[in-house]
Amino acid sequence: MEQLKDTRKDIRSLTLEQLRDYFVAQGEKAFRGNQIYEWLWKKGAHSFDDMTNLSKSTREFLDGHFVINHIRVDDMQRSSDGTIKNAVKLHDGLTVESVMIPTATRTTACVSSQVGCSLNCEFCATARLKRMRNLNPDEIYDQVVAIDQQSRSYYNRPLSNIVFMGMGEPLMNYNNVLKSIDKITGDDGLGMSPKRITVSTSGVPKMMMKLADDQPKFNLALSLHSAINEKRVKIMPFNEQFPLEDIKEALKYWYDITGTRVTYEYIVWKGFNDQMEDVQALVEFCKVIPCKVNIIEYNSIDDARFEQASKEAIDMYEHELEKNRITVNIRRSRGKDIDAACGQLANKSS
Incomplete structure (x- = not known):
């Protein structure tokens, strides 16, 4: 027997004004919309039954006309270092992953913005997944609430x-992000606080400039990994469409408009970008606008082409960047034992 399609509307797709107007049209007071909106976005309600200050008849009415397409943490893995990886089941059965990274002083949520990814970075496990769809705003929000x-x-x-x-290129899901x-x-x-949020892009110049025009209060990071165009194309083939010269112009525009520095995320691989010429190219790139550099430990995705660079190569990067008065942080990986580290999110649990 064929299952009937659920025709109820996703209530979190409505704005506050739309909710207020809806209840006025039902002969109710407008403040009813405020109450429901607060349950949805401030309290993270999973169902209408959670909305205890509404009458039973109102909750039943809501359940008959609307749905809350809430995520579900389908599987949770905890690393020996305390990192948690969530396999997040979406309302349509698709899965994304999110990660909680605790340190002595902070807890960071690493969230996904797409199911799969629009881009094709060779070193990233998520890039092996076909992009199925963009996440809705509530699906991103739900990951944050869960963590x-x-x-x-x-x-x-x-x-x-x-x-x-996390999974996906955020600037390819611009409006929802x-x-x-x-x-x-x-x-x-x-x-x-938006100051505690960082959006990381692989470098989509047009969207970086659009973001600058919108003057966000959050931070921007660029996954760079090579400041030599020919090399970057080898590991990030989409760089042919968005070459470093275009990215530089977008970065200048960003800084002119926002006045905020950008963080460059940078992995050093053995035999690929571990020579002095690579470091010098990065130093020159860092002169485009005020910035800082995070050198990230490489996390294996079972691809023999990529191998973590030697300690000497990392030290060389650190020394040269500091010598040129560029802020540099060496980031050690977290959650490697559960495939939760940078570049490893690939729905192995699904």
Whole structure:
């Protein structure tokens, strides 16, 4: 027997004004919309039954006409270093992954913005997945709420930072990512500081410039990995469409408009970008605008072409960057034993 399609509307696709207008049209008071909106975005309600200050008849009415397409943490793995990886089941059965990274002073959520990815970075496990679709704002928001709850449960403290460095290219899901950040930072949502949010891009110049025009309060990071165009194309083939010269222009535009520095994420591989010429190219690239550099440990995705560079190569990068007064941080990987580290998210659990 064929199953009937659920025709109920996704209630979180409505704005506050639309919710208020809807209830006025039903002969109710407009404030009813405010109550429901607060349950949805401030309290993260999973169902209409959670909305305890509404009458039973109102909750039944809502359940008959609307649906809350809430995510479900389908599988949770905890690393020996405390990192948690969530396999997040979406309402349509697709899966993405998110990660909670705790340190002594903070808890960071690494969230996904697409199912799969639009780009084709050779060193990233997510790139092997076909991009199925963009995530909706509420699906991104739900990942943050779930990790905040885990942080409070395991570490007795709230989530402090968010990075859009999970599955997908955030600037290829531009509108939904910005809407999710509005809900995460808004007084009518989670109320987190935008200064504690970083959106990471592989480098889409047109969208970087659009982002600058929108003057966001959050931070921008660029996954660079090579400041030599010919080399970057080998590991990030889309770089042919978006060459470093175009990215430089977008970065200048970003800084002119926003006045905020950018973080460059940079992996050093053995035999690929571990020579002095690579370091010198990065130093020159860093002169484009004020910036800082995160040197990231490579995390294996079972591809023999890529191998972590030697300690000497990392030290060379650190020395040369510091010599040129460029802020550099060496980032050690977290969650490697559960494939939760940078570049490893690939739905192995699904």
